[in-house]
Amino acid sequence: MADRVHVFLEGRVQGVGFRFATYKKASELGLGGWVRDLPDGRVEALFEGPKDALKTMLTWCQKGGPVFARVDNMETSWDTGGSRYRDFSVID
Numbered sequence: 001m002a003d004r005v006h007v008f009l010e011g012r013v014q015g016v017g018f019r020f021a022t023y024k025k026a027s028e029l030g031l032g033g034w035v036r037d038l039p040d041g042r043v044e045a046l047f048e049g050p051k052d053a054l055k056t057m058l059t060w061c062q063k064g065g066p067v068f069a070r071v072d073n074m075e076t077s078w079d080t081g082g083s084r085y086r087d088f089s090v091i092d
Contacts, residue, residue, distance in 0.1 A: 002083040004033075004048045009061060011072035013043040019090045021066035029053040032085030036092070048083050 009018075014037050022035045022045060031049040038044050047057050064071045 002032075002048045002081070003051045003054055004046065004079045004081060004084075005054050005058065006077045006079070007045045007047070007058070007061060008038075008075040009043045009045070009071050009073070010041070011064070012068070012070040013065070014041055016068040017066045018043055018069045021069075022061070023088055023090050025060050025065075026057060026088040029057055031057060031088055032083055034085065034089045034091050036090070046085075047088075048085050 019035045019037065022043075026033065026035075026045075026047060029049065031047045031053055033046040033048050035043060035045040045061075047054055058074070058076065062071055062074055
């Protein structure tokens with residue numbers, strides 16, 4: 001059974017490589033899920049995996065991700081359930 005966290009990030013998170021940096025970090029941590037840009041300027045992500053790895057991922061996101069990004073607000077919603085995603089992907 002894996003933990004899952006659904007995240008919405010606001011700030012300077014589009015046009016700064018945030019999705020691809022998120023992909024790289026999530027893959028390093030062995031997480032499944034996805035990340036995508038939203039039309040309103042936010043980034044949405046779903047991460048699945050061990051709780052410790054998810055907490056590490058959220059800390060990375062909160063600190064703004066890549067160099068030119070800035071996260072002003074992060075909404076998270078936790079859930080527990082079976083793993084739906086084996087890998088992590090970027091959704092266009």
